[in-house]
Amino acid sequence: MLPYGRQSISSDDIEAVAAILRGDWLTTGPTVTAFEDAISAATGGHRAVSCTSGTAALHMAYAAAGVGPGDQVVTTPMTFVATASGASILGAEVVFADVEEDTALLDPAAVEAVVTDRTKVIAAVDYAGHPADYDALQPIADRVGALTLDDAAHSIGGTYRGRPVGDLADVTTLSFFPTKNLTTGEGGAAVFKDDTLAQRAHEFHFIGLVRDKDRFEITDEGPWHQEVHEFGINYRLTDVASALGLSQLARLAAFKQRRTEITARYNAALADVAGLRTPVQRDDVDPAWHLYPVRVLDGRRREVFEKMRERGVGVQVNYIPVYWHPVYAHLGYQRGMCPNAEAFYAEELSLPLYPDLTDAQVDQVVETLVEVLA
Ligand SMILES: *Cc1c(COP(=O)(O)O)cnc(C)c1O
Numbered sequence: 001m002l003p004y005g006r007q008s009i010s011s012d013d014i015e016a017v018a019a020i021l022r023g024d025w026l027t028t029g030p031t032v033t034a035f036e037d038a039i040s041a042a043t044g045g046h047r048a049v050s051c052t053s054g055t056a057a058l059h060m061a062y063a064a065a066g067v068g069p070g071d072q073v074v075t076t077p078m079t080f081v082a083t084a085s086g087a088s089i090l091g092a093e094v095v096f097a098d099v100e101e102d103t104a105l106l107d108p109a110a111v112e113a114v115v116t117d118r119t120k121v122i123a124a125v126d127y128a129g130h131p132a133d134y135d136a137l138q139p140i141a142d143r144v145g146a147l148t149l150d151d152a153a154h155s156i157g158g159t160y161r162g163r164p165v166g167d168l169a170d171v172t173t174l175s176f177f178p179t180k181n182l183t184t185g186e187g188g189a190a191v192f193k194d195d196t197l198a199q200r201a202h203e204f205h206f207i208g209l210v211r212d213k214d215r216f217e218i219t220d221e222g223p224w225h226q227e228v229h230e231f232g233i234n235y236r237l238t239d240v241a242s243a244l245g246l247s248q249l250a251r252l253a254a255f256k257q258r259r260t261e262i263t264a265r266y267n268a269a270l271a272d273v274a275g276l277r278t279p280v281q282r283d284d285v286d287p288a289w290h291l292y293p294v295r296v297l298d299g300r301r302r303e304v305f306e307k308m309r310e311r312g313v314g315v316q317v318n319y320i321p322v323y324w325h326p327v328y329a330h331l332g333y334q335r336g337m338c339p340n341a342e343a344f345y346a347e348e349l350s351l352p353l354y355p356d357l358t359d360a361q362v363d364q365v366v367e368t369l370v371e372v373l374a
Pocket of ligand 1: 053054055056079080082083125151153154175176177186187188
């Protein structure tokens, strides 16, 4: 079965990890710092804090932003559950705003309609690798005193109006899961324009430990002393994972180029196929395509999904609207709330897309899809 996504591991990647295993540091050592610096350089130069997953990055970012009971977080339902659940687990109320009909990205007009003075964060998702419309979202956030968050689990390497992902929102979160644009196995990071938020995130993912003498409340202990001011979690990434991440980051531009080529090949082959809609791209955006989300019309998505899988093409569906998850339904969220997201979900089918996919395999996916639709 051709998977819908998978990692690309080179012999350099393997060597980089093996070198760490032969060295002194397995976990928080110099390679974590080097990886964070490299992430920062690739995402606009703001401080990056690494962690154990994209889900952890969202939890850490919301915690650093002070999200809690009484606050609202406005986000898109067309995402992986963690974009919303990272705020819910801190006691905030998640408010879902609908997506644009064509891009499936958070619609600034829908956000405008639901923000209040309790809105703490507006969290967009660069679905499929295509950045959302931050120049429209940021003024709404600024007006109500909220932060913008870019869940960029799909989009590291992309740009919007010439600015890199990482520089588009106040906070940006990344995932390094194997199917994403680069991998550390499990892993993630958050990038912060504000250094105070970055330091809070750093401490949150480091069990809440404060190591800066000038901030100690207990001042009569010895040189071993460190103390906790706010609760935190151990979300630390390891040197082993960071070595893989550093090596992968050096390949990010090549990964992006290959993903762009495959996307163009699918677009050209599928543009005129009846019963399909191919993904749209805004003029001012250079996406880092993570998914190729084709839309299967005429109520045939499930049938096409099953027939593609039977024929060895491991298509996927991304995503069930987040508020359909029972955990949100039990809280009273109703189906029908975001019609564009629900219509998109009903048609969406992710075709295989990853750097090592060959042109012949892309053509095989296209032929299979055309045959199934005929
Ligand atoms: C993958 C993903 C996450 C979570 O990342 P993990 O590393 O799998 O925890 C969050 N948001 C989006 C949009 C994702 O695709």
